[in-house]
Amino acid sequence: MTRIDLDGVEKTFGADRVVDGVDLTMAAGELTVLLGPSGCGKTTTLRMVAGLEQVGGGEIRFDGRRVNEVPPDRRRVGMVFQSYALYPHMTVAANLSFGLESRPDRGPRRRARSDERARVLEIARLLEIEHVLEHRPRELSGGQRQRVALGRALVREPEVFLLDEPLSNLDANLRERMRMELARLHAELPITTVYVTHDQGEALTLADQLVVMHAGRIRQADSPGTVYERPADTFVAGFLGSPGMNLWALAPPGGGPSREHGDVSLPADLLLAHGVPGATVTVGIRPEHLEIAREDASLPARVRCDVRVVENLGSHLLVHGALCADAAARVVAKLEVGCGVRRGDRITLGAREEHVHLFDAETSARLGRTGRERVAVGAARAGAREEAVAR
Amino acid sequence: MRTLADRPAVADGSHGGTARRGAADRPASATVSRRMRSLKEHLVAYGLLAPAIAVFTVFFFVPAVYLVYISFFHWGVLSSATQFVGLQNFRRLVEQPLFWHSLVTSAYYTAVMIPATVLLALGIALVLREAVTARRGGVWRAAVFLPHVTPVVATSIIWIWIFNPQFGLANFVLTSLHLPALGWLDTTQWALPAVMIDSLWHSLGLYVIVFLAGLANVPRELVEVARLDGARRRRIFWRIIWPLLSPTTFFVVVLATVNSWQAFSQIYTMTGGPHGGAGGPAFSTTTDAVLVYQTAFGFDHFSLAAAMALVLFVIILVLTVVQKWISNKVVFYR
Numbered sequence: 003m004t005r006i007d008l009d010g011v012e013k014t015f016g017a018d019r020v021v022d023g024v025d026l027t028m029a030a031g032e033l034t035v036l037l038g039p040s041g042c043g044k045t046t047t048l049r050m051v052a053g054l055e056q057v058g059g060g061e062i063r064f065d066g067r068r069v070n071e072v073p074p075d076r077r078r079v080g081m082v083f084q085s086y087a088l089y090p091h092m093t094v095a096a097n098l099s100f101g102l103e104s105r106p107d108r109g110p111r112r113r114a115r116s117d118e119r120a121r122v123l124e125i126a127r128l129l130e131i132e133h134v135l136e137h138r139p140r141e142l143s144g145g146q147r148q149r150v151a152l153g154r155a156l157v158r159e160p161e162v163f164l165l166d167e168p169l170s171n172l173d174a175n176l177r178e179r180m181r182m183e184l185a186r187l188h189a190e191l192p193i194t195t196v197y198v199t200h201d202q203g204e205a206l207t208l209a210d211q212l213v214v215m216h217a218g219r220i221r222q223a224d225s226p227g228t229v230y231e232r233p234a235d236t237f238v239a240g241f242l243g244s245p246g247m248n249l250w251a252l253a254p255p256g257g258g259p260s261r262e263h264g265d266v267s268l269p270a271d272l273l274l275a276h277g278v279p280g281a282t283v284t285v286g287i288r289p290e291h292l293e294i295a296r297e298d299a300s301l302p303a304r305v306r307c308d309v310r311v312v313e314n315l316g317s318h319l320l321v322h323g324a325l326c327a328d329a330a331a332r333v334v335a336k337l338e339v340g341c342g343v344r345r346g347d348r349i350t351l352g353a354r355e356e357h358v359h360l361f362d363a364e365t366s367a368r369l370g371r372t373g374r375e376r377v378a379v380g381a382a383r384a385g386a387r388e389e390a391v392a393r
Numbered sequence: 394m395r396t397l398a399d400r401p402a403v404a405d406g407s408h409g410g411t412a413r414r415g416a417a418d419r420p421a422s423a424t425v426s427r428r429m430r431s432l433k434e435h436l437v438a439y440g441l442l443a444p445a446i447a448v449f450t451v452f453f454f455v456p457a458v459y460l461v462y463i464s465f466f467h468w469g470v471l472s473s474a475t476q477f478v479g480l481q482n483f484r485r486l487v488e489q490p491l492f493w494h495s496l497v498t499s500a501y502y503t504a505v506m507i508p509a510t511v512l513l514a515l516g517i518a519l520v521l522r523e524a525v526t527a528r529r530g531g532v533w534r535a536a537v538f539l540p541h542v543t544p545v546v547a548t549s550i551i552w553i554w555i556f557n558p559q560f561g562l563a564n565f566v567l568t569s570l571h572l573p574a575l576g577w578l579d580t581t582q583w584a585l586p587a588v589m590i591d592s593l594w595h596s597l598g599l600y601v602i603v604f605l606a607g608l609a610n611v612p613r614e615l616v617e618v619a620r621l622d623g624a625r626r627r628r629i630f631w632r633i634i635w636p637l638l639s640p641t642t643f644f645v646v647v648l649a650t651v652n653s654w655q656a657f658s659q660i661y662t663m664t665g666g667p668h669g670g671a672g673g674p675a676f677s678t679t680t681d682a683v684l685v686y687q688t689a690f691g692f693d694h695f696s697l698a699a700a701m702a703l704v705l706f707v708i709i710l711v712l713t714v715v716q717k718w719i720s721n722k723v724v725f726y727r
Contacts, residue, residue, distance in 0.1 A: 054617050073620075074617075074621045075623035080621070081617075081618070081621050083614045087614035087617070089615060089618075089619075089632075089633060091636045100619070100622055100624070101621075104623040104628060105623050154618070
């Protein structure tokens, strides 16, 4: 098992800096998911780890050993591409054994062909594709092709396993099944794995470490639970979750209700507890944490909105609306099916105090931290001010 | 006004299914208008095709059919001299040593040109693909393609100068490399290779572009996977690129075969055609196509030339069918 360190890794294509100073540690045997929207640099980062792209700046280390200049075949990585990239003119067995036959160290110490055949059979059995070994890729279903691609990457016993959106070509049902298969496979073969996806369902269910990227930078790297429950900034908050977190700007005049929209109110002590020094903040509440407001004080955070669309998804209603005073400020809530909300209603939603997230409006970083984290937020804010002054 | 009840149950009298009946239920006027529209569309389509069909008919189909026709006649330019001779032209052909010699020359020319074309064109295409940056790639591709769009006769005259034994560039290069100067077009040994060099130079650009298109169809990811699998360049080429490129290679081989068997202009120009001595020296460059031309326009024996052309056509057809048969076994179509 290999530990991977990325230290200030950069990559530029022409004038575009697609990966911009990525610092990341992937622990040995862990499954790290790189998640982000298209063009965020996640695939380029993966390709640099594979050795398929030259590292523009910084350093990649495998177990502390710099690998920037090491060619792909010497890195002992196995990779699954989004398109599977199976050799279309070869049988499944030939696809699987190609890597074994191509080993640079095959030479005088070459494995006997029977050994290679045995290894192919072993992998085929693990992935349940023994019955298609003599088939060509075009004769296989999407799921079978996926398994062959996995098998080809695993057959050489890689120390690092790289997957680039491996499930994106499958239909919803198959994707779910293959996701479970991948989780099983990772449990059985604890190889250090880097998994690139833009599907947050895959990311949250598979990851030991979830890395959210945007515009070539890491916005947050933590356990999936932490990333979901304590998003580091408004991008992560809005990106993760389906739908993403509701975010509204709020200008608290020393602890009173919002002046910005007049529709969002938070108790003054909540703002004080988060150390908000009277500046504009962004309030975030996840759709599933909003409920129809009650008279009691159990839901101290309040949002007034006009309902525009109500989607009945069977298990719950997805209510889309906007703040009463600002039609551009969207509100999304997951409510119970029997709550009686209809299109055109003006409703007040509430949330528990622990479900309210506060972000610095200038830096978009999470507020309400303590100690070292708060110092970092202060520094980021100072930096943003300096940049604004410089502009 | 027509009502639903007025419509005929089955307009065309057939007893089709629901869809058929649905179509039949439509008013007759709608059916007529649809037919008129369809007819109009057909007329427009044939109208647009007409110029191309006319050109092909006048310059290709009619001469081709007429060629078959006159090969069975003793045909004179004046129709009064024409008489049916059956297979006599073909019998005379097989008795002519020069005809067999021309076939051997054509076969030799083709046998050298095909591998040379494939090797050089694929090599250049690989170099262009691998070594040239995207911005400069267009310039290099244009440079390689440029000879193909130049007139064969004009460039062949330049090649005559290049192959001039006394002052030519070819011998200058050879002597600069301390190699003996050659007689080139003046010798039976080197005249055909000289023509081959000109032909290769002229035709290579097209094949390079075809190979570049073929290479562009080989997914980059397959090569990357092979690299991750530990395969070296040579293995990647032979195990991945070459099989996936086989449809392109097959296309190039067929095209080069046809073009080689039909090679005429460069041979005619370079071997003294304008002065009446094409195919020399000592028939060393007399290919089948050159002999057809000389028989028809040098000796005015049009029907014998037609028979030769027909034999050439059959040879090319058989070769193409054989190549297709082989391709079904070795070419991989995705």
